[in-house]
Amino acid sequence: ETIPQGTANFVRSRYVTFSCAGRGQRNADQPFAAMFPGLLTTGIESPETYIFRGIVADAIRGLEYVASRPEVDTSKVVTIGNDVALIAGALGKGATQLVVTPALFFDTLRLASQTSGYPLEEMNDYLRHSPLNRGDAQRTVGYFNPRWFAPKFDGSTLVMAQHTGGLLDAAGLAPVIEGLGGSTTVHESQDSSYLDGLILERWITAQFGFDEAIVPEHWQ
Numbered sequence: 542e543t544i545p546q547g548t549a550n551f552v553r554s555r556y557v558t559f560s561c562a563g564r565g566q567r568n569a570d571q572p573f574a575a576m577f578p579g580l581l582t583t584g585i586e587s588p589e590t591y592i593f594r595g596i597v598a599d600a601i602r603g604l605e606y607v608a609s610r611p612e613v614d615t616s617k618v619v620t621i622g623n624d625v626a627l628i629a630g631a632l633g634k635g636a637t638q639l640v641v642t643p644a645l646f647f648d649t650l651r652l653a654s655q656t657s658g659y660p661l662e663e664m665n666d667y668l669r670h671s672p673l674n675r676g677d678a679q680r681t682v683g684y685f686n687p688r689w690f691a692p693k694f695d696g697s698t699l700v701m702a703q704h705t706g707g708l709l710d711a712a713g714l715a716p717v718i719e720g721l722g723g724s725t726t727v728h729e730s731q732d733s734s735y736l737d738g739l740i741l742e743r744w745i746t747a748q749f750g751f752d753e754a755i756v757p758e759h760w761q
Contacts, residue, residue, distance in 0.1 A: 552755050557613050561603030563596035563625070581645065581660050582667040586677045588684050593625070593645075597685075600629035608635030617749050621741075624687045627717075631693035638748050639694060640741055642701040643709055646685040647717060650678065652708050691720035698723060699744045701737065704730045735760055 552558065562568050565575030565583075575583070575592070584590035600622075608615050619638040620626045624646045630636035645660060653664035664682075668675055698721050703709040711718065711727050718727055728740045742754040 549755070549757070555751070555755060557607070557610065559603060559607045561600055563599045565592065565596075569599070578659055578663045578666065581663040582678070585667065585681050586674055588681050591681050593685060597625055597628050597632070600625050601633035604629050604633045604635045619745055619748070624685065627687050627694060628685065628690050630696070631690035636694070637696045638745070639696055639698045640701065640745070641687070641698065643687055643714055643717060646682055647687055647709065647714065649682040649686075650675070655708060688716045688720055691717050692722050695722035697748055698725045699741065700725060700727045701741065702727060702729045704732050 565573045565580060580592060583592040588594065600620075604618075604620060607613055608618060615635065615637075617637060618635050619640060620630050620636040621640040623642050623644045627639060627641045627643070630639045649661065650664060650668075653661040656662065657665070664678070667678065700711075700714065700718055700721075702711045702714050705711075707713070707730070711729050714727075718725060726744060728737070730737050739754070739756065739760065742756055746752075746754040
């Protein structure tokens with residue numbers, strides 16, 4: 542894209558930004574175009590066929606690409622996203638900081654049984670349609686549980702948890718948070734893109750040694 546989606550010119554004056562579209566999404570939807578809802582359970586019958594095996598590989602490759610660019614200060618590379626960001630940071634090379642919002646793979650089936658909200662409701666939809674596949678689905682998503690990857694990432698981490706009392710609040714994510722190998726900050730959502738966004742931007746700003754966070758004009 543001429544102007545990366547969601548990245549303001551002022552942000553790009555300070556940072557090199559790269560948005561990775563996993564296979565099936567946005568500009569990576571050929572030859573496979575993902576269904577929404579439905580992506581979370583595509584190929585879930587086996588770890589070898591599960592779509593997120595490829596999506597994780599895409600994220601790792603994207604991280605490697607960023608780290609290979611001469612414009613990038615490789616001592617300051619932050620990866621931002623859901624569980625995939627943590628997995629990529631743990632398995633790949635190059636990330637020095639991480640902002641993670643766990644949403645998909647922490648005890649997936651257990652938490653899905655306690656909610657009707659997406660994306661976890663995709664699991665409930667799938668199991669209603671294919672109840673005999675529950676064991677296979679449990680085995681597959683178990684490989685992606687962020688608790689197994691947390692100890693492998695030793696950089697600084699900001700965990701963006703759900704609001705207090707949510708399924709994925711700080712208490713619920715304790716096994717992931719306690720397992721992280723580096724300095725960890727935890728923020729429980731205030732259910733406000735403005736308030737949560739300020740926390741994220743200020744954390745990155747401090748991590749990279751800048752004085753003032755770059756925020757949208759309507760936040761100022």
